[in-house]
Amino acid sequence: MNTHTINFTVNDRDLTVTVPAHQTLLETLREQLQLTDTKYGCGTGECGACTVIVDGDKSINACLTLTATMEGRSITTAKGLVKDGKLSAVQEAFVSETAIQCGFCTPGMVMKSTSLLLKNPNPTEEEIRKELEGNICRCTGYDAIIKAVQKASSSLQFTNAAE
Amino acid sequence: MSEFSVIGKNVPKDDAFEKVTGQAIYAGDINMPDMLHGKIVRCMEYAHAKVINLDISEALKLPGVIKILRPEDVTQKTYNTSAIDITTPEKVAAILGDLKDQRLFTDYVRHQGDAICGIIAESEEICERAAAKIKVQYEALPVITTPEQAVHPDAPQLDERKDNNRAFQLPEPMFPKNSYGWGDAESAMKEAEVIIEDTFYVNKQKQCQMEPHAYVAQYDMRGRLNCWSSGQMPKLSHIQLSELFELPMSRVKIHQTTVGGGFGARLGLVFEPETCAMAMAMPGTPIKVQSLREEDWVASESRHSGNYWMKMGFKKDGTPVACEAMFKGNTGGYFTHASGVPFTTGAWLAGMYNFGALKYQGENYFTNLAPAGAYRGYGNPQTNFVLEQMIDRACQKLDIDPMEWRMKWAKGKGDDCWTLGVPYSSCELPECLKQGAEAIQWDDKRKQYAKQTGTKRRGVGVAVMNHTSGASPMILEHTFCTIMLNEDGSAMVNIGCSDIGQGANTVLHQIAAEALGFPMDDVYMKTSDSDANGFDIGAHASRTTFVGGRAIMSACGDVKRQLFERASHSLDANVDELEMANKNIFVKHAPERNIDIATIAYQGVYQPLDPATGQPEGDPGQIIGVASHHEKKNSPPFGATFVDLEVDTETGEITLHDMVLTHDIGKALHPAMCEGQMHGGAQHGLGMALTEETYYDEDGLCLNNSFTDYKQFGASDMPKTKIIFIEVPDEHGPFGAKSVGEASLVSPIGATANAVFNALGIQITEAPITPEKVLKAIQLSGLKFN
Numbered sequence: 033m034n035t036h037t038i039n040f041t042v043n044d045r046d047l048t049v050t051v052p053a054h055q056t057l058l059e060t061l062r063e064q065l066q067l068t069d070t071k072y073g074c075g076t077g078e079c080g081a082c083t084v085i086v087d088g089d090k091s092i093n094a095c096l097t098l099t100a101t102m103e104g105r106s107i108t109t110a111k112g113l114v115k116d117g118k119l120s121a122v123q124e125a126f127v128s129e130t131a132i133q134c135g136f137c138t139p140g141m142v143m144k145s146t147s148l149l150l151k152n153p154n155p156t157e158e159e160i161r162k163e164l165e166g167n168i169c170r171c172t173g174y175d176a177i178i179k180a181v182q183k184a185s186s187s188l189q190f191t192n193a194a195e
Numbered sequence: 196m197s198e199f200s201v202i203g204k205n206v207p208k209d210d211a212f213e214k215v216t217g218q219a220i221y222a223g224d225i226n227m228p229d230m231l232h233g234k235i236v237r238c239m240e241y242a243h244a245k246v247i248n249l250d251i252s253e254a255l256k257l258p259g260v261i262k263i264l265r266p267e268d269v270t271q272k273t274y275n276t277s278a279i280d281i282t283t284p285e286k287v288a289a290i291l292g293d294l295k296d297q298r299l300f301t302d303y304v305r306h307q308g309d310a311i312c313g314i315i316a317e318s319e320e321i322c323e324r325a326a327a328k329i330k331v332q333y334e335a336l337p338v339i340t341t342p343e344q345a346v347h348p349d350a351p352q353l354d355e356r357k358d359n360n361r362a363f364q365l366p367e368p369m370f371p372k373n374s375y376g377w378g379d380a381e382s383a384m385k386e387a388e389v390i391i392e393d394t395f396y397v398n399k400q401k402q403c404q405m406e407p408h409a410y411v412a413q414y415d416m417r418g419r420l421n422c423w424s425s426g427q428m429p430k431l432s433h434i435q436l437s438e439l440f441e442l443p444m445s446r447v448k449i450h451q452t453t454v455g456g457g458f459g460a461r462l463g464l465v466f467e468p469e470t471c472a473m474a475m476a477m478p479g480t481p482i483k484v485q486s487l488r489e490e491d492w493v494a495s496e497s498r499h500s501g502n503y504w505m506k507m508g509f510k511k512d513g514t515p516v517a518c519e520a521m522f523k524g525n526t527g528g529y530f531t532h533a534s535g536v537p538f539t540t541g542a543w544l545a546g547m548y549n550f551g552a553l554k555y556q557g558e559n560y561f562t563n564l565a566p567a568g569a570y571r572g573y574g575n576p577q578t579n580f581v582l583e584q585m586i587d588r589a590c591q592k593l594d595i596d597p598m599e600w601r602m603k604w605a606k607g608k609g610d611d612c613w614t615l616g617v618p619y620s621s622c623e624l625p626e627c628l629k630q631g632a633e634a635i636q637w638d639d640k641r642k643q644y645a646k647q648t649g650t651k652r653r654g655v656g657v658a659v660m661n662h663t664s665g666a667s668p669m670i671l672e673h674t675f676c677t678i679m680l681n682e683d684g685s686a687m688v689n690i691g692c693s694d695i696g697q698g699a700n701t702v703l704h705q706i707a708a709e710a711l712g713f714p715m716d717d718v719y720m721k722t723s724d725s726d727a728n729g730f731d732i733g734a735h736a737s738r739t740t741f742v743g744g745r746a747i748m749s750a751c752g753d754v755k756r757q758l759f760e761r762a763s764h765s766l767d768a769n770v771d772e773l774e775m776a777n778k779n780i781f782v783k784h785a786p787e788r789n790i791d792i793a794t795i796a797y798q799g800v801y802q803p804l805d806p807a808t809g810q811p812e813g814d815p816g817q818i819i820g821v822a823s824h825h826e827k828k829n830s831p832p833f834g835a836t837f838v839d840l841e842v843d844t845e846t847g848e849i850t851l852h853d854m855v856l857t858h859d860i861g862k863a864l865h866p867a868m869c870e871g872q873m874h875g876g877a878q879h880g881l882g883m884a885l886t887e888e889t890y891y892d893e894d895g896l897c898l899n900n901s902f903t904d905y906k907q908f909g910a911s912d913m914p915k916t917k918i919i920f921i922e923v924p925d926e927h928g929p930f931g932a933k934s935v936g937e938a939s940l941v942s943p944i945g946a947t948a949n950a951v952f953n954a955l956g957i958q959i960t961e962a963p964i965t966p967e968k969v970l971k972a973i974q975l976s977g978l979k980f981n
Contacts, residue, residue, distance in 0.1 A: 063319075068224035069217020071455075073405050074488040078902035081405060110217035119215065127211040130867035133875065134696025135214030136405035136455035142215060164910040168902060170403050170456050171696055173874025174910040176867065 036100040042067065043112030051099045058082045058094035061109065069111045069139050070094050073168070080167030083140035083147075084109050091147035093166075110139035113146065121187035122146045122180070129180040133171030141167050145181045153190040157182070202709045202930050205867040208701045209720065210453070210694070219453040222425050223409035223485045230411070231261060233473040233484040234314045234322035235466060237494055238304045241333055242340075242528075242563035242895025243351065246302040248332040249312060257328060259321035262476060264313040266300040269472045273298055274439050276496070277531045277568060278431040278463035282670045282732060290366050294530040296354060299472050304333070305353060306528030306565050307896050308493030313473050315482060338895040342502060342523040342560040353528070353561040362526050362533040363559040365541075375541045376518075377615065378552025383517035386551075387508025391588050396961040397577040398888040399500035399525070400879075402570055403907055406455020407491040408465045412474035413481040420475065423450045424467050427457040427695045428733025433725045435464050436471055451723035457695030458879070459569030462532075462735055465495050492900035496568025497889060499524040499536045499559070503581045507550075513595045515604055516551040520544060522577065524559040527566035533559040536567070538669075539613070540574030543941075544582055546613035546661040546831065548604050563895040569735065571876070575662060575941045576883055580962050583658035583945025587952055597949070598637055601659050602628050605833075612831045613663060621933070623921040624659060624833035627857035630919050631657070634855040635837035644953060650980055653852075654954025655839045658945025662938035664830045664928065665738030672738060672826035674746035675729030678707065678754050680818040682800040684778060684793030685717040686754070691731030692722060692743035697936055698868040699739045705864060706744045706929050710751035712775055713792075729823070737934030738826075740864065744929030746824035753820030761795050761814045830925045832933040833859040836877075836942035838914070838950040844973055844980035847966030849885060849951065851914035858938065860920045862931035869935050873918050876939025881914075882907045883940075884947035885963050955980075 034053045041047065042065065051060055058075075061067045061084075073081030075095050082094040085108040113120040119127065122145050132138050141164065148155060148163045155163070160181045161174070169177060184190060197203055213219040238244065251263045273295040280288045280295075300312050311331060316322045339345050339353075345360035353360055365373045384390065411423040420442055426432045429451040437447045454461065470484040486494070501524035508517045522540045526533040537557030544555055570576075590597040606612075607622040632638070640655040647653065665672045676690040688707045694700040700720045708718045721727055731743070755775070762780040763770045766788045774783050781789035797803075798813025805812050839853040856873045863869040886906040890898040899905045924931020944962075952958045957972050973980070 062224075066226055068220070068226075071217075071221075071406070072223065072485070073407070074902050076488070076901060076903055079405065110215070114216050119212070123215045126215045127207050130205060130208060130211075130865075130871055132208060132211050132214050133698065133871055134405060134454060134456040135210065135219050136221065136696075138214050139217035158911075161910040161913075168403075168405065168907065168909065169875075170405050170458070170878070170907070171875045172871050173876075173878040173908075173916075174913055175874040175916065176871055178910065 038099055038103050040102045040104065041106040043109060049099065053100050055099050056095055057097040057099050057102060060099040061094060067109060067111065069109050071136055071139060073136065080144060081137050081140045083143040083167065085143050085147050089147050089150035091144050110142050113142065120146065121189040122149065122184040125180040125184040129176050129183055131172060131176035131180040137167060137169045141169065141177055145184065149181070149185055149190045154185055199709055201705045201715055202864050203866065205865060206701065206705065206715060208698050209704055210700065221406050221409065221455050222411055222423050222452045223406070225411045225423055225483065227481040230481040230483055231315050231317060231477065232319045232322050233470060233482045234326055235310045235469050235484065236312045236314060236326050236329055237308045237490060238311055239307060241304055241335055242307045243336040243338045244304040244333040245336065246304065246311060246331055247334050250330040251312065253330070254314065254325040254328040257321065257325050259317040260314065260325045262315045264300065264472060264476055266298065266302050269299045270440065272439055274435065274468060275530055276464040278428060278435055279532060279535050281431055281434055290369055291534040292363065292366065293534055294354065294356060296530050299468050306563050308490065308565060309528065310469055313469055315473050315477060319485060339562045340564055340891055340893065340895050341562060342525055345560040345562055357561065360561040361558055362530055362561050363537055365538065365557050373556055375555045376545060376553030380517045380519045380552040380554035383552035384508045384519065387516050388511045389509045389589065389592055390506065391585060391592065392506040393960055394502055394504045395581045397501055397503055397580055398883065398962045399564070399567070400498040400570065400883045400887045401492060401889050401905065402458040402460035404456030404458055404460050407486050407488050408495060409485045410467055410470040411481055411483045412470045414474045414478045416479050418446060420447045420471055421450060422467055422471055423452050425452050425454040425461060426465070426467065427454060427461040427693050428463055428735065429693060429723065429725055430691050430731050431733055432464055432467055436467060439468055440471065440475060449725040451693065454695040457734055458571045459573065460495060462569040489900045493565050493897050496531055496566050498570035499526065499567040499577065501525050501577065503577060505581055505585050507585055507589055509589055509593060511593065513593050513600055515548060518550040519554045521556045525562050525564060525567060526559040527562055527564040529566045531566045531568045536574045540577050542613035543575040543578045543661060545615060547582060547606060547659070549606055549610065564891055571879060571937045572940045573937065575660060575937065576880065576944050579658060579660055579941045579945040580948060584948050584952065584958050587949045588958060598628060598632055598657050601657070605659055613661065614668060617668065620828065620830050620927055621861065621923065621925040622833055623859035623923050624835065626921045627833060627835040627859055631835045631837045631855045631857040634917050634919060635839060635853060637837065640839060650844050651841055652844060652954040652980060653839065653841050654950040654952065655837065656946045656949025656953050657835060657837050658942040658949055659833065659835045660938060660941040661831050661833050662934060662941065663736055664741035664832065664934035665826055666736035667826045667829045671732055672742050674731045674743050674824050676746040676750040676822045676824065678750045678820040680754065680796040682797045684791065684796045685719065686711060686713060687719050687721050688747060689721045689727055690743060690747065691728035692739050693734035694722065695734045697872065698865065699734065699743065702740050702864050702868065703743050703747055707747050707751060709930070710748045711754060713778060737936040737938060740932055741830065741928055741934055742826045744932065745826060746822045748929055749822035749824050750820040753822065754818060757818050757820065758792060758795055762790050765790050765813060828927040830861065830927050830933045832861065832935065832938050834938055834942050836946035838943065838946040840947065840950045840954065842951060842954045842969060847969035849964065851881065854914045854916045854943065855919065856916060856939065857919040857921065858935060859933065860922060860935055861925035861928045861933035862922050863920050864930060864932050869920065870918050872935045873939045874916060877916065877943045878908045878913065880940040880943030881947060883962060884944045886965070888963055
């Protein structure tokens with residue numbers, strides 16, 4: 033089997049993995065590294081449950097990304113947003129706005145929202161909705177999620193980023 | 196200031212922190228030492244076929260493949276995933292005639308996705324590669340996809356126990372003349388001055404819970420079958436697996452994992468039987484089965500599609516003299532919920548309006564589509580699409596405002612609810628209609644939209660609904676609960692209710708804290724463990740807050756009774772002289788005589804000796820409150836939805852503008868979670884009305900088993916939404932609460948269809964109302980929009 037040895041960073045940890053050429057980043061995270069905070073929802077890039085952030089602010093679907101293409105890249109998952117046991121501003125807002133029901137889409141939603149706010153700290157409601165179109169939630173009807181993103185947008189972390 | 200300390204407050208959900216960081220463990224996230232992987236090999240080529248030959252030899256040669264289970268390698272017992280037979284009394288179950296017609300693996304394929312065999316291998320990938328090497332020779336059989344085809348004289352018979360593929364009809368003697376209702380509808384219809392009649396098609400909607408079904412099972416070295424499952428009825432799964440594998444319940448354990456959405460998809464069993472069979476074949480070894488989304492779609496249950504005929508007669512003043520209706524459901528390849536849904540579909544009809552007479556008949560037919568089963572609303576969405584459009588059609592003919600007609604003729608307090616003979620205990624539907632109409636600006640918009648020109652037409656529509664809070668008295672509603680006090684005075688609530696994401700644990704936690712008078716942090720919820728938890732029927736029929744809440748309140752009452760008794764001994768006072776505040780019990784007229792709950796609890800556990808007297812302090816024994824709560828009430832909620840939308844008559848496209856959701860909730864115990872239910876329910880309801888259907892070709896093969904080809908509403912598709920809760924406490928509900936879970940899905944369907952009717956003057960009788968159907972209906976009507 034054709035394998036590749038890849039050096040990359042996951043949640044600030046430098047890692048080396050040897051993976052088959054066809055292995056997706058989702059499989060590497062969940063099966064090889066046992067980081068199960070990134071979820072499998074469809075495997076076809078439609079639901080966004082596997083959204084992770086690459087190189088600081090770009091969101092990607094881990095189910096459509098081959099690990100072999102990740103050499104030298106830096107991956108952040110929902111767990112990686114927690115610093116010193118403290119939730120990120122987006123995570124805090126998801127909790128306080130009750131934007132979580134079954135929670136299966138939540139890590140992906142949080143990553144997508146974080147990536148949006150890093151690029152655009154003050155998005156309009158329409159921009160938030162547009163950005164989240166690739167992330168399906170079957171529980172909340174999106175309303176609380178939109179409010180959480182708006183709330184996080186006005187938090188210190190993103191106000192500073194906007195300056 | 197609120198009379199409550201935590202009820203009515205938006206406390207953080209119990210599971211919010213682990214979910215927002217991705218640390219919550221769903222079944223598919225479980226990894227164990229020596230764990231193997233399983234795959235269910237399914238027939239994807241045919242919807243109806245016999246397996247002539249199953250050749251597993253090449254697959255077995257693949258390195259990493261451990262074992263392959265064929266139909267002859269597993270128990271020959273049959274089962275029914277729905278668990279309805281467990282929840283009804285034996286005599287009722289016999290009358291309903293539910294079939295146990297499912298097999299672990301089969302050589303007779305009754306729908307695409309039926310399970311043929313099971314592979315156990317070292318990895319999921321090896322399982323997939325092995326599956327490709329399994330050679331199955333099929334003999335294709337003629338396929339039926341609709342109830343009409345099912346009754347054709349030449350149709351193949353799917354189960355010889357049910358003639359003409361009719362899996363179910365409302366049975367005598369429970370339903371005289373195989374019908375549900377009151378009065379003599381046929382005779383009453385003769386008195387009608389205006390009669391309308393039509394047949395509608397309701398669609399096969401898929402629950403689309405975000406977590407595809409996944410399980411881990413282990414038959415451990417003590418001979419206990421362990422199943423980690425995200426089922427929404429863990430106790431019933433416990434019973435079902437115990438029966439299927441002929442093990443006492445003490446040798447089966449269900450570990451309910453975090454549940455990635457339920458919506459009915461996980462009522463009873465799904466793929467637990469296949470996973471457990473693999474585990475039983477490999478004693479000691481945990482086996483994980485992760486289903487793919489496309490597989491989950493074709494092999495697990497959906498909403499019942501079907502044909503729904505309805506006829507209504509009115510006096511010219513709007514008096515509804517009679518309603519006759521017949522629902523012919525498509526139950527798919529197996530029986531599952533074939534008896535439940537055709538009953539409730541009519542029950543919601545019976546619960547809605549004061550017709551002079553009502554005759555409803557419900558049937559269900561076997562076909563070769565994926566089995567239909569439970570889906571949030573359980574028959575109510577189907578009825579809403581049909582009933583609410585019929586009412587608006589009548590109102591147009593009668594020249595009566597549909598809002599006013601509903602205000603006058605909808606049922607209310609004291610009328611029979613969905614279970615005829617059981618009166619509504621409360622009803623705030625008139626207030627829902629009034630406040631909803633104001634919020635959407637009903638009168639202005641109806642006037643304004645009546646004089647439109649141009650190719651784009653606005654419409655505003657209303658629909659109402661009734662639902663239930665638990666399935667009493669039709670189905671067993673029993674919840675067992677214990678509340679144990681730790682020696683520091685904190686409490687452990689042990690209850691089998693099922694949190695499927697709706698926030699059951701959080702609201703039950705609130706109820707326990709409020710009823711005990713303890714802070715939230717001093718109460719811990721022990722759930723999801725069949726070894727520890729007693730009976731609870733599981734999450735269905737919007738029951739958990741209502742029934743589980745009342746069970747908890749009863750157990751809390753037991754705890755407080757014991758605390759007060761012990762305090763009366765310690766304080767040398769009568770119980771009725773005592774009061775409790777801040778976890779301290781004191782004598783009302785002499786508050787300096789008081790004792791902390793923590794002290795009473797400590798004394799019960801440690802029985803410390805008083806050094807002065809040498810006698811033990813307080814009363815002995817750890818305090819535990821118990822409730823085995825059999826619920827007799829079902830306090831149904833009502834609701835009304837208003838939708839304002841625009842139809843492009845050139846493309847058929849529908850754009851939603853505004854929606855107002857009103858709900859007769861009794862009391863919103865956690866307003867943000869209740870709003871979450873409303874918004875989320877509407878996402879399903881709007882989808883059912885406008886976009887969602889699982890399509891099959893004439894061979895019974897699914898055309899859209901993926902999120903790519905099945906359109907559900909995304910963040911940009913949702914209309915601007917206002918939610919109005921009418922909070923008038925129900926006399927039975929915990930702190931006055933009635934249900935909100937399923938109800939929220941229902942009336943957005945009828946309101947959307949009626950808004951389209953208001954925009955075009957045409958009704959679309961097939962759900963979902965897609966642009967193609969709109970254009971076709973416009974063309975057939977001959978109407979011009981310019």
